[in-house]
Structure formats: structure tokens, C-alpha cells
Amino acid sequence: EWAVKKNPELQGKTTKEMGLEDFKEVEIRSTIAGMDITIIKGHFVKLLGLEDKGKVISEYKESGYYRENIKKDMFIDLKLLGKSKGMNDECRVLFKILLSSILPRTGGLDTISWEHMHFIYFLLKGKKINLAECLFDHLCSAIREGNFKRMTTIAHPFQYSAKL
Known part of the structure; x- marks a missing residue:
């Protein structure tokens, strides 16, 4: 979307034709001390020793x-x-x-x-919850919210940064 706004000639072209990567999954991207960092839900699964299965809480909001x-x-x-x-x-x-x-x-x-x-x-x-999905979804929401508000709420941000 932002690429089309910058260059209207890209309208109607595929991501590959625009020189962008194909969408695989939701990613959190950042640059820290000049290093590009990408965080995906799989990192939460592996670092926290969780399984990537169970009920996805966000699907039950509505x-x-x-x-x-x-x-x-x-x-x-x-x-x-x-x-x-x-x-x-x-x-x-x-x-x-x-x-x-x-x-x-x-x-x-x-x-x-x-x-x-x-x-x-x-x-x-006793129904299994996909905790990795829940945590990652909440972190993504907090980041999106942080783009528009001054304050966001993330539980234990230092624990996230220590693990990641």
C-alpha cells in the first residue's frame, strides 16, 4: 500500500513485480544498533517451549x-x-x-x-489455548497502537527483550 502511494505506477502489480517479498506470516521488524531484527510467532513458540496449537483467543472476540x-x-x-x-x-x-x-x-x-x-x-x-498466538497477537496490537498513541501496555516487556 505504501509502495503504491509513493509510486502510483505500481498500482495493480504483484508484490514480486514491485520488488517486494511475498507475504508468508506476520512479522515484527525493527532495527537495533544498525542490525535488522525480525520476530515471528515461531520465536515465541521455540523460546517459551510452547506448542503452536490450541484455541486462538482472538477468533472468539466477536x-x-x-x-x-x-x-x-x-x-x-x-x-x-x-x-x-x-x-x-x-x-x-x-x-x-x-x-x-x-x-x-x-x-x-x-x-x-x-x-x-x-x-x-x-x-x-481445560481447553488448550494457543498461548504463543495470544502473546504474539497482543504484542503486534500494542506495537500498532503505539504508532498512534503515546502509551501502550505490554506485560513484562523486559522479559520479552531478555528472551528475544
Whole structure:
């Protein structure tokens, strides 16, 4: 897209005709001390000793498939659906652990996103989560957000940099 904006003659040409690499997978690219660095999800899989399989949490953001079960199993007061104080004690503790160590909160102080709810629900039900996908997706989102906002939220950025 940016190449076409710079040179309108490239409109309608393939990536190869434009001199660009074919898209294989999402990459995080950066230059540190003059060295080009590329980070892919596979790095998270290998460095953290994870498997690249399981439920992809981001696919359930808009899905209503588990929502009734989530409401029934995780919430005491359905009037407080979407607020952590409406959850049962076990879920509230898992939510606090999730926020402090894996996925930081986005939104208000007491709100819980559907993504967080699905994450907790799958943990409670013993369903395998693709943690590498979840972490990499969140890191990519934080980087995109950082291009437009002054502050972004990444859990334990120093641990990421030490591993990578």
C-alpha cells in the first residue's frame, strides 16, 4: 500500500513485480544498533517451549458460540456482565492473575473484555489455548497502537527483550 502511494505506477502489480517479498506470516521488524531484527510467532513458540496449537483467543472476540456458557459458569450476577465484580471468586482471581502476568487490561478499571472472558473460560474447562498466538497477537496490537498513541501496555516487556 505504501509502495503504491509513493509510486502510483505500481498500482495493480504483484508484490514480486514491485520488488517486494511475498507475504508468508506476520512479522515484527525493527532495527537495533544498525542490525535488522525480525520476530515471528515461531520465536515465541521455540523460546517459551510452547506448542503452536490450541484455541486462538482472538477468533472468539466477536463469536457468540461460548457466550451463554461463559455467562452461566463465570458470573454470579448477570446484571454485572462485563464487570469483574459480577464474576465468581475463582474467575475473579484468574482474571487478576491474567492481568498481572499475561494480558494487561484495556478499557475501564472494572471491565473484562470478551477476549479475557474466553481465556479464563477455556482455562477453567481445560481447553488448550494457543498461548504463543495470544502473546504474539497482543504484542503486534500494542506495537500498532503505539504508532498512534503515546502509551501502550505490554506485560513484562523486559522479559520479552531478555528472551528475544
